[in-house]
Amino acid sequence: xxxxxxxxxxxxxxxxxxxxxxxxxxxxxxxxxxxxxxxxxxxxxxxxxxxxxxxxxxxxxxxxxxxxxxxxxxxxxxxxxxxxxxxxxxxxxxxxxxxxxxxxxxxxxxxxxxx
Amino acid sequence: xxxxxxxxxxxxxxxxxxxxxxxxxxxxxxxxxxxxxxxxxxxxxxxxxxxxxxxxxxxxxxxxxxxxxxxxxxxxxxxxxxxxxxxxxxxxxxxxxxxxxxxxxxxxxx
Numbered sequence: 067x068x069x070x071x072x073x074x075x076x077x078x079x080x081x082x083x084x085x086x087x088x089x090x091x092x093x094x095x096x097x098x099x100x101x102x103x104x105x106x107x108x109x110x111x112x113x114x115x116x117x118x119x120x121x122x123x124x125x126x127x128x129x130x131x132x133x134x135x136x137x138x139x140x141x142x143x144x145x146x147x148x149x150x151x152x153x154x155x156x157x158x159x160x161x162x163x164x165x166x167x168x169x170x171x172x173x174x175x176x177x178x179x180x181x
Numbered sequence: 182x183x184x185x186x187x188x189x190x191x192x193x194x195x196x197x198x199x200x201x202x203x204x205x206x207x208x209x210x211x212x213x214x215x216x217x218x219x220x221x222x223x224x225x226x227x228x229x230x231x232x233x234x235x236x237x238x239x240x241x242x243x244x245x246x247x248x249x250x251x252x253x254x255x256x257x258x259x260x261x262x263x264x265x266x267x268x269x270x271x272x273x274x275x276x277x278x279x280x281x282x283x284x285x286x287x288x289x290x291x
Contacts, residue, residue, distance in 0.1 A: 109283040169230070170279055172224050174224040
């Protein structure tokens, strides 16, 4: 099956710094990638939809300037948490889809802890 | 508005007992429904989707448009079925993302 990787798997950073998380589709070209956030014991909340070569579409309540998303190629999307604060600590999960209407494959997630 | 409701946070059953994980949805249109499973310390993975009408690991789910439900069933639970199960929907085709329910943790007791 299709594989999606994320790097890093976990990161600890100081408040005020920026953190970049990479999401890669390893054996397929993803026209669309999605970024989710999951708090402990809660469901996945969609943050944004990222289409290759175009601007990401953010969900209501998600700050565009806070969570910068870049989908520069068909196999890579990045999420940058800018000026991170402790409340940004969470589990960030990406998923990728080769074509519209097809199955979404999920990455293993990145755990972010902001001190 | 799109919404997926999983009323049970936790469901405990004995090994060999039948399992039913409930999922109800609201969507203006014809959605596509999915069940995803997340085993301990593993990534989320697709279990089944309603358009495939398949049985995976003994699980089945039937879309009931009248009741707007997509309950997940298995006749005989196994210990390895213990996991977090998420029901999700998306619009048909296009680039619509998945909307997830809050999930149900299934615990199968030996």
